Amino acid sequence: MNTTLSRRTFAKVLGGTLASMGLVACGNSNSGSDSTDATNADTAKSGTGFRTVDQIKDSGTVIIGVFSDKAPFGYVDDAGEYQGYDVEFAKRLADDLGVQVKWVATDPANRVPFLESNKVDITMANFTVTPERAEKVDFSLPYMKVQLGVVSPDKAKITSVDQLKDKTLIVAKGTTAETYFEAEHPEIKLQKYDQYADAYNALLDGRGDAFSTDNTEVLAWAIQNPGYTVGIEALGNTDTIAAAVAKGNETLLSYINDEIKKLGSENFFHEDYAKTLEPVYGDAANPDNLVVEGGQL
């Protein structure tokens, strides 16, 4: 009895292990062929996967991915309403399209997958244009520009990248800061967080020596948090921030581009800045260093 039982258990365990090993193998071969699958899917999907401007207008709702916890660009106020610099533009775009907005709360790391799987029509979530991302999604004309900034405590202020050697730098996963430091400064130890809120808390708790992300973001945060200063205000290349649509969604992309050009003539983004960013930055930043009108750098 005892031996048969243990033999049965053994067989089960073995079977289970084999099954899971087979699974892992399957997973590998799948991911191997993924790239070709993806391109096939893309060609097959164009037209059915994403929604064109007409389809969005017909449905009466445009689905826009924005940050919901990244003031002042995209956040939710205490009444539960979406607000912020990106959100203002999104609202105006939806008004001009004549449709309602369905907001989707995104995180830095899932912005590309949301577009690739057509979960959203447009992403306007402080989305920095990079060549890697441009292979997967289509970016509109820019409506903002940024560089990286590094914020650190006044007591141990970091004013140059050299100072970061052998220290711990906090970054948020999927951001430009992560890519930049991994490629350019592998000697700096990175501590990565999924959420901005957690990354800031890590800095406040002293789990890292400094935090790096877009300068706009750290400038705003440092003003509100006495004891912390942006020691490095501009690092890396000048990046642009733009709206993004699914790869190949030309009608929607050109609609957004025309909208950005049109809004440039009414100085919309400076008004947007005055309404959403100025209360946060105060005198610390010059709007012309951040705002891009009409898609012209």
Next chain:
Amino acid sequence: MGAEFLFQGATIERLLGGLLVTMRISLFSVAFSIPLGIVMGVLFTRKNRVLHVILSFYLNFIRVMPQLVLLFLVFFGSATSIGINFSGEVASVIAFTLWGTAELGDLVRAAIEATPRQQYWSAYVLGLSRRQTFRHVILPQALRSMIPPCVNLITRIVKTTSLCMLIGVVEVVRVGQQIIDFNRFEYPYAALWTYAVLGLLYFAVCWPLSRLARWLEANNSLRRRHRERH
């Protein structure tokens, strides 16, 4: 002490709204998992090799997979590979049902296999058929002994739904993060207070569940003692 922000605007209502989403996902996942899990557990105990291989493959497939990966597979994978676009909540319910069914199926299997042989023999001696024995003698006992691990699984599902925010579902933890972000400038301890409230909310959902489990268990052993006396 810096917690006033919790009572401003619609903060409380929003947290409760988020909790509702958390509970909705959990409730549907559990409601689907229980019948499916029982069916799976019963099939597991059948002496059918093919069935057994398929089911243990399924169980191990789900077991080796972090819930987050499962969630991404259902949410993004289904959209890019088979062109079905689930909403965040539906994808969450599917992923958690897949997980809950596997875990419950294994619990049911274990409970059935743990039922003493004498129970079968006694039933056969009384002239019950195999089917009758299983339905009226074995299964009721097995299911009753499963209540505690089952409630444990449910509380695990409730807590794991916090992962759903990573596919854009605005559930209670996400609402909490929005509140922290909105108040982080003015209230330096917003994070601490909000997470404390989140902890309380999860407690409010999970604690009654474990009380219920204890009650059911106590009730169960009472009934058994009662039965033994007669």
